Amino acid sequence: MRDLTGSRADTEELLSTVRIGTRASTLALTQTGMVADALALAGDLRTELVRITTEGDRLTGSLVALGGTGVFVTALREALLDGRCDVAVHSLKDLPSAPAEGLVIGAVPEREDPRDALCARDGLTLATLPAGSRVGTGSPRRAAQLRATRPDLAVVDIRGNVDTRLRRVAPGDLDAVVLARAGLARLGRLDAVTDALAPTTMSPAPGQGALAVEVRADAVTDPGTPLARALAAVDHLPSRLAVTAERALLARLEAGCAAPIGAHGRLDGDLLRLDVVVVRVDGSAQLRRSLSVELPPAADVPGRLAAAARLGVDAAESLLAGGAGDLAELGAAR
């Protein structure tokens, strides 16, 4: 709380400091910095970044791929739980859909554009890439949808951070890569995008483009603390509703983060819409559903969130009834 009668120096001393844990990758630092600034702007608090180095950050290449993103999320969660930091910022799509004991998502800031982006040589688009073009992705979801739309392309499995992937678009190597547009936007690399892929062609990963600001559950029990007020100010309900539906779908399907599942939720007035797809990894079959729900009045936030979660569960059950479990290995390797 600011002491309005105090001098500027006094006021500064009265601000509580919130420690924000982050991985050291460029994307993680950028995302965490954005959230730190937003929290500081919204509340009477100061922020301090705490770098959490994980085993995964020291290893490179295929071992990181094998560990998936789980190792990074786990390290940040441990830092939260043992008090080394008060806030952890994650890419929401990397966060397992199962809730973590003692932790809650304190805020979902306004989501970036959730679409996937083709970054191709010579300004090529998904429609104009010549037959036989080599397109890199490490995601079974992207690979399956690429194969479904353009069975004449060669999908190449790639790993690494955003810059490493972009550099693979080079003579003698790849003609294009597919990346989340949101990551490129945050890194200031939208110049590399030659085709923003429509969700009807390339359904995004559940949660793509959104961030999760995770805190200990006791941080939000008193809504009057500086941190709780800052979180409430940073939270963007339309984004939270969309990702709540998408994550409920994933949880009900008991799907791994590498399963070939796309989901695109969005608020349209009081209607929450959810388009979902499960694709066979070879692209030879897919199952789609489009559902929507009329939300309760805007003042009923818990009611709205419950309706969003129900929508995701309903979509999952409709997919399962249609044979999604046989179509794709939903628990696919992480």
Ligand SMILES: NCc1[nH]cc(CCC(=O)O)c1CC(=O)O
């Ligand atoms: N799995 C890696 C990852 N996690 C979040 C993003 C991008 C940012 C986002 O989706 O919010 C990326 C890179 C990518 O998929 O291209």
